[in-house]
Structures are given as structure tokens and as C-alpha cells.
Amino acid sequence: MDSLKILIVEDETITAMDLRETLQEAGHQVTAIARTFEQALKSVKSQPPDLALIDIYLGEESTADGIATARELLAHNRMPIIYLTANSDVQTFQSAKETLPAAYLLKPFRHDELKLQIELAYYYFQSNLKSAVGSYVSGPLYLPIDKGHEKIDLKDVLYLQADGSYVKIFMVKKDLPHHISTNLSHLAQYFSAPNFYRLSRSLLINLDHLERVERNYLFLINHKTAIQIPSVSRKELMKKLTVVRTK
The missing domain is CATH 3.40.50.2300 (Response regulator)
Known part of the structure; x- marks a missing residue:
């Protein structure tokens, strides 16, 4: 394991x-x-x-x-x-x-x-x-930020990335991510809607913002950084998408 x-x-x-x-x-x-x-x-x-x-x-x-x-x-x-x-x-x-x-x-x-x-x-x-x-969160989420709780809309979340003892949450139209002191497995329970996909142990992406998939990388809308696709995850990821096949 x-x-x-x-x-x-x-x-x-x-x-x-x-x-x-x-x-x-x-x-x-x-x-x-x-x-x-x-x-x-x-x-x-x-x-x-x-x-x-x-x-x-x-x-x-x-x-x-x-x-x-x-x-x-x-x-x-x-x-x-x-x-x-x-x-x-x-x-x-x-x-x-x-x-x-x-x-x-x-x-x-x-x-x-x-x-x-x-x-x-x-x-x-x-x-x-x-x-x-089946019981996923559908409304706004309040993140523990700066000794308080800040409201975010789940539809504006691009992806979550584990980073040591923190999880970075990347948002639409925001240059810097939110840093939450927890692990991704714990935080993922609040992002269990069908459009959120666990790409790996360290990455959880919002498929609604997926713009392009290549062999080894994927690209999210209005996000400059390419995200590497683990080789063991690519097949399952493609099953989540409606892909046009050619002969």
C-alpha cells in the first residue's frame, strides 16, 4: 500500500x-x-x-x-x-x-x-x-483562515493540493492559494461532489474547470500551471470524461 x-x-x-x-x-x-x-x-x-x-x-x-x-x-x-x-x-x-x-x-x-x-x-x-x-456539500464552505472563517463557493475551487502539513486550495481568479492546516483526506470529505475527482493522494481537482488533457498533463481554465497526471490515474480519469473516439 x-x-x-x-x-x-x-x-x-x-x-x-x-x-x-x-x-x-x-x-x-x-x-x-x-x-x-x-x-x-x-x-x-x-x-x-x-x-x-x-x-x-x-x-x-x-x-x-x-x-x-x-x-x-x-x-x-x-x-x-x-x-x-x-x-x-x-x-x-x-x-x-x-x-x-x-x-x-x-x-x-x-x-x-x-x-x-x-x-x-x-x-x-x-x-x-x-x-x-451522495451527501455532498452543495452550499458555500467556510474555511478556517486568519483566526476566522472565510466563505468560498465550491464552484470557484480549481483544485486542492497536499503540501506537507497543509492543503493548498487554488481558486478561480486568485493568484495565491488558501493554506489550510489539515491533511487532504480530511478536507476531501467537504469536496465529495461528483465534479471533484481525487487524481492522487496529493491532488483533488474540479473537473468543471478541466480544459485540456494530454498524455502526462492536464490544464485547468485560466490556470497557467500544468498539473502532472500520475500514470496509474490517467485511465480512471479518462473514464470520468466524455471523450470523442476516432477510428
Whole structure:
């Protein structure tokens, strides 16, 4: 699968190091190892991950346990959560269920199982995003900009591009994009209308502004910069368009 950005929330140093090594061996990037609620929240705000591994029982330094931490993180960044715990009591499990985790793994975890659960969690998360197309946002959207919220019309959005811990939103008749502190997977849920197409993990384009398609590049109306088409995405993109075929 593609490399994911993963946050580890774990107060036991040895376990955290073991998790990081396992994830890196699988080709993933660890955005941070957070020991407390505060560190986890700071990390999500500065470098939004694609997925989070969270220990339910954090140490005394943390002002909240893993479940409360997960609730707060999800309020800032929609993503799959995988819980890790050494305790299998029913009450804890029921509380964890309320946050709709992607998986609930008991320690000591098996490395191969963890890798599989991560892949499944992210796959189903992306599938659920796609299935939400029927309930797409149709009105104006208010973006968190300059300590407030600025109104934009979705029809004026050219494309969205992931850029580290930010997403750049390019607009019609605007030279500079908006910079939103989140990841593209989270923001894409607000751009699930049929005219928005996920070209790659880092690009989401508005097909209504598509002017020209070449073998390796596409061009949007009144936008000077050509956008490269990943080779694996071109076939699916062409299926979205009504193309005149010649003999």
C-alpha cells in the first residue's frame, strides 16, 4: 500500500520505539511519538496524520486517557484510529467503541497483525469517504483562515493540493492559494461532489474547470500551471470524461 503518515500516542518508550520500527519497516512515516494528550494534540495541529495508533492508558503526565485523546484529535482531523491496550475489560472496550475505532488491538501486539490492521483501516476509511458522495456539500464552505472563517463557493475551487502539513486550495481568479492546516483526506470529505475527482493522494481537482488533457498533463481554465497526471490515474480519469473516439 501507499506510505502513510502515522501518529503514535504511547507513553511507554520501549513500546513506542517498537511501533515506530515496525511502521518504518512497512514503509510508513511516523509524524511523532506523543506521550500525552497535549503532545498528541499539538502534533495533529502541526502535522496532520493519515492514521493514529493510540494507547488507551496513558501515563500520569497526560491530562486525558487515550479515548478522550482520540475524541479531541478526531475533532481536528478526521482519520482512522487504532487503539492499543494491555487491558481487555468490557467497560473500557465499550467506551472505546463510542469513538468508532478502526481496530482494537491487545498488547503485546503482533507486528504482522498490526501492519494488516493499518492497511485495512485506511482502506475502509477511504471507501467510506467515497460512499459519502451522495451527501455532498452543495452550499458555500467556510474555511478556517486568519483566526476566522472565510466563505468560498465550491464552484470557484480549481483544485486542492497536499503540501506537507497543509492543503493548498487554488481558486478561480486568485493568484495565491488558501493554506489550510489539515491533511487532504480530511478536507476531501467537504469536496465529495461528483465534479471533484481525487487524481492522487496529493491532488483533488474540479473537473468543471478541466480544459485540456494530454498524455502526462492536464490544464485547468485560466490556470497557467500544468498539473502532472500520475500514470496509474490517467485511465480512471479518462473514464470520468466524455471523450470523442476516432477510428
